[in-house]
Amino acid sequence: MRTAFRSVTGLATALVVLAGSWTPASAQAPIKIGASLSLTGTYAALGQNQHRGYQLCAKHVNEKGGVLGRKIEFVLYDDQSQPATGVRLYEKLITQDKVDLVMGPYSSAITEAVANVNEKYKMPMVAPMASTTSIFKKGRKFIFMVQSAAEVYLEGLVEMAAKRGLKTIAIINEDTLFPKATVQGTIELAKKNGLQVVFVEAYPKGNPDFSAILTKIRAANPDVLGAATYFDDAVAITRQMKELNVNPKMYGVTVGGDLPTFYQLLGKNAEFVYGATQWEVELPYPGAKEFLQAYTMEFPGRDLSYHSAGGYGGCQVLVEAIKRAGSLDGEKIREAVLKLDINTVYGGFKVDEGGFQISHKMVTFQWQEGKKVIVWPDELAAGKALFPTPPWTRR
């Protein structure tokens, strides 16, 4: 019975394949793009945002007639925010669901885990939500980075400082993988821009008291203070800088400073603080306005973050690569991605030979009157930086 069933399905498949080659393009089966996303678990909120980006992209591409004359269709699973589950799902997508291509999951951790799977099957994967450099420095050939790396989070702060003739910088960081990479990158950038690094120190995760470290910074008296943070620490450091009267001419944080809660918690004390972000709603990238409108129409009341735009932009990259390759062959698409130099709703996209992103720009903003005003890079800036930051006693 089972054999009979198999041969019937086999025959049917063969028929579909044969039929496919005769029917007009629009009637062909859709191109299947596989991905697992964190729809539940720790990263659920962010994974869902990315999911909506993928969905909206597919909708828009199909409205315009698809690519290679075929519609695209996402085959999506929930990896529950677990790298191991992600690995299993990508195996399933490629070997059982026989998807044509894959897109990346959410987070560096899960991307790092599943990157070995698509690599094994030589299937290209555009990975929009992984910014840990090491993933792209392991000689893998089929994974492509979309957003900026940890190393350049403070590039804007450093460059703006150098332009204003500042000379010295102090850098502090939470002692974990991502902020550490930021510090390494910032030291390089400071050297390149002629800033002298006068103080570097890490603090443990969850540290609530920065008195001693800030006392040392006050003594080092740097022109600029850069902090590679997550969120709690960004808030605590800012607060305690006021308590200890630490007054650099510029002070910037990395992750966490961009959240509305940052300002809600700190109120006026968040004024003048610089922050870094991968993407903001008002950035004038091509199609960004339309993306925003369509997103709010399609998902009314749902959260929109850079994860949504990154998902959409990453999908745009893949579709463009398919178009240019004119084929679904992994090697050909890889070649096409490596040659791309385009702008998506998420910003610039161009990768080096290893798939490492070299075009996407982090933007630097400054909190001004309760709003994030983009102040760097110049071509994207919406306003001027308020410089220098006045001492706490004169605010």
Add this chain to the structure above:
Amino acid sequence: MGVIITPAMVGQVVISGLLAGALYSMVALGLALIFGVMRVINVAHGTILMLGAYTTFWWFQLLGINPYLSLLVSMPLMFLLGAFLQRSMVHRVVDAPELSSLLLTFGISIALVNVTQYAFSSDVRSVEFLTGSFLVGPLALSKSRLISFAFAVGLTLFAFWFLQKTKLGKAIRATSQSREVAMVCGVNVQRIHLYAFGMASALAAAGGSLVAVIVAIQPEMGQVYTFKSFLVIVLGGAGNYPGALLGGMLLGLVEQLSSLFLTTQVSEAVAYVLLVLVLLLRPTGLFGGRST
């Protein structure tokens, strides 16, 4: 890459250390009370501190009244919660092996943290009341920390006076010295356990209300304070109440000075190395064991 350390910097961190230390002392005194009277290590002590901090947050958020006045609410509330926990659960493990009390209070702590998460979400909150500092020469004295320090010292002194001078206080000390003798002398030991747990919880709540104006508030904030309090009572000698006071100050200073001379990364390690050394060399605590 570091900086040259000047006397002014040392002065600054010594002040920070003492300001933090007074809070540690007060909170640890609560833990010492419970351990002294019941031989129970209360892992939920920091959790009660967290609830005290939330009380202050909501007080300030909803009523907009001076957050320091919330002590008048948080302390009695947590006294009642503490008494309730003691009467309903903890009293069952008073004479059980230590592991039972650890497990029970650990369970209570997890339950309370999760209920808080459910009720208030894990969003970080803060009470922005007094920020900034008084500048005295090269020193910056944080306003909120100074006021919290003053309250902590006041409350701790009051607690000591209470233990030394009042009848109930004497009964508590008697019970912690020897339960049997206290019982023979007519002390209602069950009642003393109840009061001690309530008082200890009130001290934790006061700690919570006072740190609420200094650091960010979230459901898991209490854990660090449980650990620190534990460190303090080991340094000071378990069950030794003045020892807890000195231990708290010592911990505050050690943390700050090691962050200054070494790095913030190792300051925690330094505190725990000190703990191990004390356990090895002077198991009864730096300031002598409990008086017998």
